[in-house]
Each structure stands twice: as C-alpha cells, then as structure tokens.
Amino acid sequence: MENSERQIFRIITDLKTRLTTGLFFILFLLVYNFPAVGQAAHGSPEATAAGQSKGPFDASSFIIEHVSNSHEWHLLTIRKKDGTEKNISIPLPVILYQKGTGLHFFFSDKLAHGHEYKGFRLEEEGEYAGKIVAMNAAGEIDKENIPLDFSMTKMVVGMLAAALLGLWLFISLSRSYKKSGISHPRGIQSFLEPVICFIRDDVVIPNIGYKHYEKFMPYLLSVFFFILINNLMGLIPFPPPFGANVTGNLALTMTLALFTFFTVQLNGTKGYWKHIFATPGVPLWLLPIMVPVELIGIVSKPFALMIRLFANITAGHIIVISLMALIFIFDSIWVSPVSVFFVIFMDCLELLVAFLQAYVFTFLSSLFISMALVEEHH
Amino acid sequence: MILLAGNSLTAVGVGTLFWSILIFSLFFFLLAKFAWKPILAAIKQRDEMIKGSIESAENARKEMQKLQADNEAILKKAREERETILKEARDVRDKLIAEAKGRATEEAEKIVEKAMTGIEREKDKALSEIHEQVATLSVEIASKLLGEKLSKTGEQDKLIDKYLKDIDLKKN
Numbered sequence: 188m189e190n191s192e193r194q195i196f197r198i199i200t201d202l203k204t205r206l207t208t209g210l211f212f213i214l215f216l217l218v219y220n221f222p223a224v225g226q227a228a229h230g231s232p233e234a235t236a237a238g239q240s241k242g243p244f245d246a247s248s249f250i251i252e253h254v255s256n257s258h259e260w261h262l263l264t265i266r267k268k269d270g271t272e273k274n275i276s277i278p279l280p281v282i283l284y285q286k287g288t289g290l291h292f293f294f295s296d297k298l299a300h301g302h303e304y305k306g307f308r309l310e311e312e313g314e315y316a317g318k319i320v321a322m323n324a325a326g327e328i329d330k331e332n333i334p335l336d337f338s339m340t341k342m343v344v345g346m347l348a349a350a351l352l353g354l355w356l357f358i359s360l361s362r363s364y365k366k367s368g369i370s371h372p373r374g375i376q377s378f379l380e381p382v383i384c385f386i387r388d389d390v391v392i393p394n395i396g397y398k399h400y401e402k403f404m405p406y407l408l409s410v411f412f413f414i415l416i417n418n419l420m421g422l423i424p425f426p427p428p429f430g431a432n433v434t435g436n437l438a439l440t441m442t443l444a445l446f447t448f449f450t451v452q453l454n455g456t457k458g459y460w461k462h463i464f465a466t467p468g469v470p471l472w473l474l475p476i477m478v479p480v481e482l483i484g485i486v487s488k489p490f491a492l493m494i495r496l497f498a499n500i501t502a503g504h505i506i507v508i509s510l511m512a513l514i515f516i517f518d519s520i521w522v523s524p525v526s527v528f529f530v531i532f533m534d535c536l537e538l539l540v541a542f543l544q545a546y547v548f549t550f551l552s553s554l555f556i557s558m559a560l561v562e563e564h565h
Numbered sequence: 566m567i568l569l570a571g572n573s574l575t576a577v578g579v580g581t582l583f584w585s586i587l588i589f590s591l592f593f594f595l596l597a598k599f600a601w602k603p604i605l606a607a608i609k610q611r612d613e614m615i616k617g618s619i620e621s622a623e624n625a626r627k628e629m630q631k632l633q634a635d636n637e638a639i640l641k642k643a644r645e646e647r648e649t650i651l652k653e654a655r656d657v658r659d660k661l662i663a664e665a666k667g668r669a670t671e672e673a674e675k676i677v678e679k680a681m682t683g684i685e686r687e688k689d690k691a692l693s694e695i696h697e698q699v700a701t702l703s704v705e706i707a708s709k710l711l712g713e714k715l716s717k718t719g720e721q722d723k724l725i726d727k728y729l730k731d732i733d734l735k736k737n
Contacts, residue, residue, distance in 0.1 A: 201661065251574055252587065254574060255574045256578065256581060265568055282659055285656070335579055335580065336578060337580040337583055338578065339707060340580070340584075342585075343585070346585055346588050347584075354592065354596065357600035358595075358600050359595055361599060361600045361601075361603040364604055365607075366608040368607075380608065387608075401646055405596065405601040405605075406597070408596070408601055409601070412596075436579045436581065436585075437575060437576070437580075438577045438582040439581070439585045439589075441582060443589065445586075446593075485732070501574065531590060
C-alpha cells in the first residue's frame with residue numbers, strides 16, 4: 188500500500204520536476220535575452236524618462252511576490268499615462284510587539300511605499316527585505332530592537348478564511364446529522380461523508396488498527412480537511428481570501444508537522460521508546476551510534492512532512508505563475524492562448540495534487556502514529 | 566535558483582507561525598468537539614444499524630429455510646405415516662378375511678363331518694333295524710312256512726342268527 192502511494196507520489200513529483208526544470212530553463216533564456224530585444228524595440232529614452240516603471244519585466248521577483256507572504260493583499264497594478272504605477276491592494280492589520288513600547292496595531296497601508304509610521308518601516312530590500320523594522324533617532328535601522336511581527340499577513344488571512352470555511356462546513360454538517368439521525372446521507376452529507384469514510388476506512392484503520400483509531404480520527408480528519416481546503420482555495424486565483432499560497436508556506440506546514448510530531452511522541456508506547464533508546468537486537472556498543480540515528484529519525488519524519496507539502500504546493504503555484512509570466516516576458520498578447528492552455532493543464536494537475544498532498548500528509552501522519560503505538564513484543 | 570534567491574519564500578516568520586498554530590489549534594479543537602464527534606458517532610451508528618439489519622435479515626432467511634425444511638420433513642413423515650397406516654389396515658383386512666375364510670371352511674368341514682358321522686350312525690342304526698326286521702320277517706315267514714314243526718323258538722332263533730351271520734360275512 189505504501190509502495191503504491193510512494194510510486195504515485197514519485198510519478199507526480201517527477202512530472203513536476205521535469206516541468207519546472209523545463210520552464211525555468213525557458214525563463215532563464217528569456218530573462219537573459221529579452222531585455223536587450225525589449226529595450227531595442229521600445230527605445231531606451233522612454234524607459235529612462237519614465238524612471239523605474241518601464242524597465243525590463245523581472246519575472247523572478249514577480250513570481251516570488253505571488254507565492255510568498257506579504258503584509259498587504261496585492262490586487263492589481265495600474266500603469267498611468269505618465270508612466271508611474273499604482274498598486275491597488277487590500278491593507279491588512281499589522282500587529283507589532285516591541286520591547287519598551289509594547290504592542291502596536293495599525294493597517295499596512297500606513298507602511299506602503301516605504302513610508303515610516305510610529306517609527307516602523309517595511310524594508311523593501313537589503314538584509315531585512317520584507318520585514319518590518321524599527322528606526323532609531325538617527326533614521327537608521329535599529330538592529331538591536333527588531334519588533335516581533337504578529338501581523339495578520341496574507342497567509343494568515345487566507346488560513347483564517349479556510350479555517351472559517353472548514354468550521355462552517357463541518358459544523359453545519361454535524362447539525363444535519365443531528366437533524367436527520369441515522370437515515371441515509373442527503374445534501375452536503377452525501378458529498379463529504381464518502382471522504383470522511385475514505386479517511387477512516389482506507390487511511391486510518393489500515394494503519395492504526397481498530398483498537399486505537401477512534402482516538403486519532405479527529406486530528407487526522409482536521410489535518411486532511413485543513414490542508415485540502417487551503418490547497419483548493421489556493422488554486423482559485425482571484426478574489427481574496429482565495430489564491431494565497433497558504434499550504435506553500437513553511438510556517439503553516441511546520442505547524443502541521445509539529446502537531447503530528449507531538450501527537451506521535453505523546454502517544455509513544457513503552458515499546459516505541461525502547462526501540463529508540465535500547466533497540467532490541469543491537470549490541471550495547473552500537474547504541475551510542477544508534478540512539479542519535481533514531482533521534483534524527485524522530486525529527487526527520489515530521490520534517491519531511493513539512494517540506495513535502497510546502498514544496499509541492501509552492502511548486503504548483505510557481506509553475507502556474509511562470510506560465511502567466513510568459514505573457515509579460517514576451518510582452519505580447521499572442522502568447523496568452525499558450526499560457527492559458529498550459530495553465531488549465533497545470534490547474535488540473537494541481538487539483539489532483541491538492542487532494543494527493545492532503546492524503547499523503549494524513550496517510551503518513553497516521554503511519555507515524557501507528558509506529559508509536561507498537562506493542563512491546565520483543 | 567529562484568528558490569534560493571528569494572529567501573522570503575523559505576523564511577518562517579514567528580508571527581505567521583504563531584497565527585497558524587493558533588488558527589489550526591482552534592480549528593482542530595472546535596471541529597473535534599462540535600463536528601467530528603457527532604459526525605463519526607452518527608456514521609458509526611448507521612454502520613452498526615446496517616450491519617445489524619443485514620445480520621437479522623440473514624438470520625430470518627436461515628430461520629425461514631429451517632422452517633421450510635421442517636415443514637417438508639413433517640409433510641414427508643405424515644405421508645409416510647399415512648402409507649404405513651393404510652398398509653397396516655390393508656394387511657389387517659386381508660388377514661381378517663383370510664382368517665374368516667379359514668374358520669368358515671373349518672366350521673363347514675366340521676359340520677359336514679358331523680353330518681357324515683350322523684348319517685353313518687343313522688345308516689348303521691337303520692341297517693341294524695333292517696337286519697332285525699328282516700330277521701323277524703324271515704322268522705315269521707319261516708314259521709308260517711314251517712308251521713308248528715319248529716315249536717321251540719329259542720332253538721329257532723339260534724339257527725336264524727347262525728344263518729344271518731353267514732349271510733353277513735358273505736355280504737361283506
């Protein structure tokens with residue numbers, strides 16, 4: 188079972204790696220060759236006159252900006268007739284904690300375009316790029332006193348929206364169960380119940396077994412649907428809170444991996460710990476080597492979960508945005524049919540990946556939990 | 566290349582980590598309490614009900630089959646019993662008839678025998694009477710014929726008996 192799952196996983200990652208490498212190769216060629224062509228075509232005087240705006244299209248920063256976290260939710264950029272650009276974005280709450288001055292709360296539009304507010308500034312480049320820093324009296328970055336940033340960033344808002352959607356969906360589902368009793372599933376039940384039963388019968392029970400599975404069902408179902416809702420919301424591109432690369436954010440995948448890590452360790456049986464600190468059948472003199480290896484194994488399992496989810500979802504977003512960026516790299520509307528065709532193809536693949544990654548995370552979590560539940564039989 | 570260049574992609578912000586832990590914990594606890602518990606309980610209850618229904622249906626089917634088999638057996642037994650009863654009745658009848666027949670012939674034979682012996686006896690009696698009468702008649706005839714020549718009847722009788730016995734022997 189695990190083998191087939193791994194095989195599917197490998198096929199998908201292979202396919203994706205190939206696509207990504209191919210695309211990056213194309214992008215690399217374009218980024219390094221096109222500026223010259225573009226400049227020749229449009230003429231440099233215009234570019235210099237308009238300042239920074241009409242410069243060559245920077246694909247990598249465009250892509251990175253779309254897949255990473257930010258203090259505001261960027262909607263669109265309008266280029267005015269005089270060549271200046273206007274960014275339209277939704278301001279998000281900024282919450283800062285600084286030693287001495289305490290908590291600060293304001294909206295991110297105060298920090299737009301490098302403005303300083305309450306002695307804070309959002310750095311755009313340099314060592315602290317993308318971070319909010321405090322300024323000292325001399326107008327320089329106060330490196331001693333960097334504020335702790337608890338802002339409701341784009342990822343946090345996207346995550347919150349997904350969580351609320353999930354809560355609404357499943358609490359109303361449980362209400363409909365209370366109402367309809369044990370009669371046949373109807374409405375939203377018939378749509379979600381097969382998924383819940385699939386997680387129960389094909390993921391949790393085969394791994395954990397009938398004896399303990401009920402204890403872990405709430406956690407594994409929560410993880411599965413949290414990842415799935417976030418993945419699917421990330422695929423819908425436009426109206427915020429959709430389109431944020433939430434499950435492609437290391438902080439979120441780290442959170443989920445930490446939950447699995449603690450669930451595994453807190454439910455570890457005597458046999459599990461014995462297997463780590465006194466592996467049966469291993470001579471005593473080998474234990475100083477074996478114990479660190481086992482300890483690394485404990486950490487590397489959730490670490491792999493964290494990286495796998497992050498890398499898969501981020502890769503999907505990068506590919507889709509790269510395909511979109513092709514239009515701007517070529518600076519031609521005639522590229523759009525090609526881009527649209529490939530984006531549709533990638534979105535279909537990403538739809539599969541959204542389900543697959545949620546499944547893989549849940550499957551491996553339940554596998555790790557089952558490993559912690561081993562009975563002592565040596 | 567791009568991944569490495571943009572460290573904003575791989576950076577883990579303390580704030581984002583804090584919010585994601587908070588949001589996911591709330592999501593998990595609220596769902597565990599208000600959603601998964603009732604949903605899983607309802608699904609399990611339904612599963613068990615379906616399982617129970619299937620089991621009871623199977624049991625009922627088996628019961629039916631058993632009943633049918635029982636019925637068949639009872640019917641078969643009844644039929645057999647009827648057969649044996651009929652056969653017995655027939656046997657008894659035959660036996661009775663045979664017995665009656667036997668007794669009747671016996672009786673008849675007995676009666677015939679009795680009648681025969683009776684007839685025989687009567688015949689003997691009649692014969693002896695005839696003998697006597699013949700003797701007396703013969704004597705009377707003889708006495709009439711002989712007259713007084715033979716006066717002493719005793720001596721005559723002895724003579725007649727002697728003759729008669731001779732005749733008897735000759736006849737037999």
